[in-house]
Amino acid sequence: MISSDVIRGYNDTIILYMLLDNESYGYEISKKIKELSDEKYIIKETTLYSAFNRLEKNGYIESFYKQETFGKRRTYYRITKAGTDYYKEKCVEWEVTKQVINRFIKEVN
Amino acid sequence: METINNYLENMFASLPNTEEMRKLKEELLSNMEEKYHELKRDGKTENEAIGIVISEFGNIDELIHEFDIPVDKNEEELPTIITDKEVNNYLEASEKFGKVIGIGVFMCIIASAQLVLISQLVEDNVIVGVSEQAGSIIGLVPFFILIAIAVGLFIYSGMKMEKYKYIEDGVEVTSNTKTYLRQKNEAFQSTFTISLIIGVALCILSPIILFITSIYSDGASVYGVVALLCMVAVAVYIFVYYGTIRDSYKKLLRIDEFSKYKQEENRIIGAVASIIWPLAVVIFLISGLVFNQWHINWIVFPITGLLFAMFSGAYSILKEKH
Structure with a gap:
């Protein structure tokens, strides 16, 4: 299990990734994050919704209602053009970060 | 299920009751419910499922911070634990x-x-x-x-x-x-x-x-x-x-x-008490020493007591109305 402190700066990136190919909703996103990370990262409810709020305010995602079966209404999210651009930026940033951090990583006996 | 709902209600109890918060709470609830049902389907017991759902809720402070919720002033001032x-x-x-x-x-x-x-x-x-x-x-x-x-x-x-x-x-x-x-x-x-x-x-x-x-x-x-x-x-x-x-x-x-309110009231009643009781003693002493009415002047104390009780009672009731 990864501590949420380490991953904090990349929650937005993770969520945007989930929305790249298709729109989705809260629980589905958190479930997929759990699966894709081999259950090593479970995003907290509050973290997820803080991120949704932040991303929407910045115009990176849009929310809309979708009627589900049994008349249940769900809030779905889709990524915007700005969101995709931001995602690309974050990927570049991560590559650099990874290289930098790797400089300081070595086996210690 | 009831437990999850109660948990969420408690978490949101200190937050303002705005449209935005109600919507957020509803979203969280439906997420948590879905997670709960799926855990049950995977063979978890009721308690296990609830435990997992609650442990994965996170920290309400994160939302307070993200949504820029003004924290209740009273809440900030009061609690010294x-x-x-x-x-x-x-x-x-x-x-x-x-x-x-x-x-x-x-x-x-x-x-x-x-x-x-x-x-x-x-x-x-x-x-x-x-x-x-x-x-x-x-x-x-x-x-x-x-x-x-x-x-x-x-x-x-x-x-x-x-x-x-x-x-x-x-x-x-x-x-x-x-x-x-x-x-x-x-x-x-x-x-x-x-x-x-x-x-x-x-x-x-x-x-x-x-x-x-x-x-x-x-x-x-x-x-x-x-x-x-x-x-x-x-x-x-x-x-x-x-x-x-x-x-x-x-x-x-x-x-x-x-409450703060009652403290204010007590202060005023206290102020009145600090005036009328010494006054009663003065009346008692003057009527005794000067007019030599010792046999009856003790009555100022019960009378003062009654008047004071009337005042503080009436004052409390009148104040409560506002």
């Missing part, structure tokens, strides 16, 4: 305070009772060799001594309670302590009720002695007055002592009257 030790110290100190103040008030009433008693004993020639004039004067010596001791006790215990003033201003205790206090408070409630009944009974019964003695003679009725005052003194001691203990629980648990 105090330790169990402080709580116990405070309860002990309060009990002592109640006892000492109770004794002080008791002494004040007894002081006037003995004044009446001595002047009557002189009049009835039980104490011989003293003129009636001197009789009323010699009663004043123990009167002032008792009053002086009582005032000393008030000041001393007031100063001792000074260091617990922060508790009176409103503090928070941990939920464990709160439960413990609630239990103690409930256990004490019956003691308090009994003490209240005894006190009220004494007050109601006290005039009966006066009536009985007044049948015999005027002189006897004076002794009746003394007995009445003694009974009232005991009753007042009971009220003060048990009342203080009760207040200490109420203050810690922050039950009704120790």
Whole structure:
């Protein structure tokens, strides 16, 4: 299990990734994050919704209602053009970060 | 399921009830419910499923921070959490305070009772060799001594309670302590009720002695007055002592009257009390020393008491309306 402190700066990136190919909703996103990370990262409810709020305010995602079966209404999210651009930026940033951090990583006996 | 809903309600209880928050809460709830159902489908027990859902909820502060929610001002000011030790110290100190103040008030009433008693004993020639004039004067010596001791006790215990003033201003205790206090408070409630009944009974019964003695003679009725005052003194001691203990629980648990609002009210009633009681003493002394009305002037105390009770009662009711 990864501590949420380490991953904090990349929650937005993770969520945007989930929305790249298709729109989705809260629980589905958190479930997929759990699966894709081999259950090593479970995003907290509050973290997820803080991120949704932040991303929407910045115009990176849009929310809309979708009627589900049994008349249940769900809030779905889709990524915007700005969101995709931001995602690309974050990927570049991560590559650099990874290289930098790797400089300081070595086996210690 | 109910548990999850309650949990979420509690989490949102301190947040403003806005459209945005309601929407957020609904979203979170449907997420958590879905997660719960899926866990159950995967063969988790009810408790396990609820445990997992709640443990994966996160921290409400994150939302407060992200949504820029203004934190309730009161919430920010008040809670200084105090330790169990402080709580116990405070309860002990309060009990002592109640006892000492109770004794002080008791002494004040007894002081006037003995004044009446001595002047009557002189009049009835039980104490011989003293003129009636001197009789009323010699009663004043123990009167002032008792009053002086009582005032000393008030000041001393007031100063001792000074260091617990922060508790009176409103503090928070941990939920464990709160439960413990609630239990103690409930256990004490019956003691308090009994003490209240005894006190009220004494007050109601006290005039009966006066009536009985007044049948015999005027002189006897004076002794009746003394007995009445003694009974009232005991009753007042009971009220003060048990009342203080009760207040200490109420203050810690922050039950009704120790809201900011009530404190303001108590302050005004206290200010009035500090004027009318000394005034009553002045009237008592002048009417006695100058007009030599010792046989009747004690009546200013019960009258003042009644007027004061009327004032504070009416004041509370009027204030409550706003």
